[in-house]
Amino acid sequence: MIDSTRPRVFLVDDHELIRAGIRAEIAGSVDIVGEADEVEAAIEIILERTPDVVLLDVHMPDGGGQAVLRAVVEQNTTTRFLALSVSDSSVDVISVIRAGARGYVTKNISGPDLIDAIYRIAAGDVVFSPRLAGFVLDAFSTGSDEQPVVTVDPDLDQLTARERQVLRLIARGYSYKDIARELTISTKTVESHVSSVLRKLQLSSRYQLSHWASERHLN
Amino acid sequence: MSITTSSHAVVGTPLRPLRRGRDNCILGGVCGGFATRLGIKERNIRVIFALLTLVFGLGIVLYMTFWLVLTRSGEEHSIIQQIFMNRREAQIVLVAFIATLILIITLQTTGTHVSDGFGWPLLLSGFAAFAVWRGASVDERLRLTDFFNTAPVIGGAFSKSRKGVVLRVLVGAALVWFGLDQLNHLGGVWGSAGSALLGTAVLVGGVLVLFAPWWLQNVRELTSERRERVRAEERATMVAHLHDSVLQTLTLIERAAANEADVVRLARNQERELRQWLFSPETVTSSSTSFVGLVGAIEHDVENDYGVRVELVTVGDCVPDERVAALIAAGREAAINAAKWSQAMSVSIFTEVEPTSISLFVRDRGVGFDLDAIPADRQGIALSIRQRMSQFGGDAFISTSEGEGTEVQLVMPRSK
Numbered sequence: 341m342i343d344s345t346r347p348r349v350f351l352v353d354d355h356e357l358i359r360a361g362i363r364a365e366i367a368g369s370v371d372i373v374g375e376a377d378e379v380e381a382a383i384e385i386i387l388e389r390t391p392d393v394v395l396l397d398v399h400m401p402d403g404g405g406q407a408v409l410r411a412v413v414e415q416n417t418t419t420r421f422l423a424l425s426v427s428d429s430s431v432d433v434i435s436v437i438r439a440g441a442r443g444y445v446t447k448n449i450s451g452p453d454l455i456d457a458i459y460r461i462a463a464g465d466v467v468f469s470p471r472l473a474g475f476v477l478d479a480f481s482t483g484s485d486e487q488p489v490v491t492v493d494p495d496l497d498q499l500t501a502r503e504r505q506v507l508r509l510i511a512r513g514y515s516y517k518d519i520a521r522e523l524t525i526s527t528k529t530v531e532s533h534v535s536s537v538l539r540k541l542q543l544s545s546r547y548q549l550s551h552w553a554s555e556r557h558l559n
Numbered sequence: 560m561s562i563t564t565s566s567h568a569v570v571g572t573p574l575r576p577l578r579r580g581r582d583n584c585i586l587g588g589v590c591g592g593f594a595t596r597l598g599i600k601e602r603n604i605r606v607i608f609a610l611l612t613l614v615f616g617l618g619i620v621l622y623m624t625f626w627l628v629l630t631r632s633g634e635e636h637s638i639i640q641q642i643f644m645n646r647r648e649a650q651i652v653l654v655a656f657i658a659t660l661i662l663i664i665t666l667q668t669t670g671t672h673v674s675d676g677f678g679w680p681l682l683l684s685g686f687a688a689f690a691v692w693r694g695a696s697v698d699e700r701l702r703l704t705d706f707f708n709t710a711p712v713i714g715g716a717f718s719k720s721r722k723g724v725v726l727r728v729l730v731g732a733a734l735v736w737f738g739l740d741q742l743n744h745l746g747g748v749w750g751s752a753g754s755a756l757l758g759t760a761v762l763v764g765g766v767l768v769l770f771a772p773w774w775l776q777n778v779r780e781l782t783s784e785r786r787e788r789v790r791a792e793e794r795a796t797m798v799a800h801l802h803d804s805v806l807q808t809l810t811l812i813e814r815a816a817a818n819e820a821d822v823v824r825l826a827r828n829q830e831r832e833l834r835q836w837l838f839s840p841e842t843v844t845s846s847s848t849s850f851v852g853l854v855g856a857i858e859h860d861v862e863n864d865y866g867v868r869v870e871l872v873t874v875g876d877c878v879p880d881e882r883v884a885a886l887i888a889a890g891r892e893a894a895i896n897a898a899k900w901s902q903a904m905s906v907s908i909f910t911e912v913e914p915t916s917i918s919l920f921v922r923d924r925g926v927g928f929d930l931d932a933i934p935a936d937r938q939g940i941a942l943s944i945r946q947r948m949s950q951f952g953g954d955a956f957i958s959t960s961e962g963e964g965t966e967v968q969l970v971m972p973r974s975k
Contacts, residue, residue: 426830448830470907470909471870473872474874477874478874481874511872511909512907512966513907
């Protein structure tokens, strides 16, 4: 929290209680510039006030976080999104990331961790919770079956060994600092690996990413 | 006075009212009812009815009569009573009865021999069956439709499978051929068979025209009834689940409101359970047949018993075998150690199933310890983790230092 300018944050969640809880936890460290409890209002006010970071609920009536993301990402490039959800459904999480969110955390995240995540998103970094790292590893797994993965663009459709390593460490509960020390690289390098994973996740046309959820069975 | 007042009752078998059977029934439960009442084997009663059928179809007529007159066990009224309690039903059934009588008399007077022998019992039974259908309780009707839907030949009418169609066509053709043959025997020439056929066709057509609307309405009512029943059942399962889980937990939370740790534990427990129910219902039923299910059990137990949050991330899944069991046992040991000794508020578990190996990591950011100075009893635990792993060629590695937390890394090769 060395950043002298406090990030301007906007809350989107259809539950009053959740918004109140988040507000209470982060109000001291960031500037909350508004709240919305429905998709349409959220799009309008976000476009009007252009906050730095939007805390976005994944599950809402009328299209949920994805609808907000799509509408705003089309118009605006400076606002960044952090998906916030109680959902553990991998399909939902991957979908909001692909729609343009820069990170995903669950709602039971602690206050300081959430503030930290907001600052990192505001600074242009990517926030991967352990669970998201697990989902991504799953989505990009080469699979234990014999069937070869059909890749359209190998640069986008596969993770490098290093990226995989970083994701595994995140999933194991390591912080970026821990990872940097473990792999003897700089924290910046860790961040660039994670960003590159996010880019692949958003751009890859890999067949598995859209369909993998239904194939995630025992073999 | 002595204590006994049962002098008039038959000793040994308790006196039971004559009711149609509910559990011991094939069609209407008449035989089952008699069996219960008389204390005889159902099979014997069935044999008696079958033999009576040979005597001009008497067995069938008797059966159908009892079906109509006897009350089904667990119900208030017999079918006949139910029909006459509803005026519209009574009219319909009366019309059907008169139509049957007219049919029998006409056939008799026109000299058609169809009504001889088995003819009239069959017609009467047909009418009785219709009456049963009109008057039976919803429950019995559902049972009967289920029965007919699963019956080998008639049931095929609802199935679209090729086998069923072929079977039905074969049986139908055989019956038609047999019927024609019989008619020919009676009439001697094809001509009389032909006119009899025409007559029958006209008859069937007339009956259809008469009763089709009622029948169709009935069918429609029944399907909507069934749909509602399915919906109600689904709702009931949902309600039962929410009641058993969420509602119970909420009550527990209310009671434990003063104890913060308890409330947190209860809430977490409930959250985890509900999540699993919502997002991966298959692991709920098969926790013992999937690796992820087994790891989930560790999460559950550790959170429950030690009040520590477990952050579980799993990648891939597999069917458990003895190696997996050993890995799980070692992982459980490690997770419990972390919860017990680390003083950390949360423990991370990460598992990954790869083509050749399964890895499991247990990490905490607690106090850690000096690996070289561990007390004897904890060395034992470390050994038991290591031993479990090495037994199947797996590796266990523990990295820790004071103040830095602990991570136990377990890698087990997969069996081919």
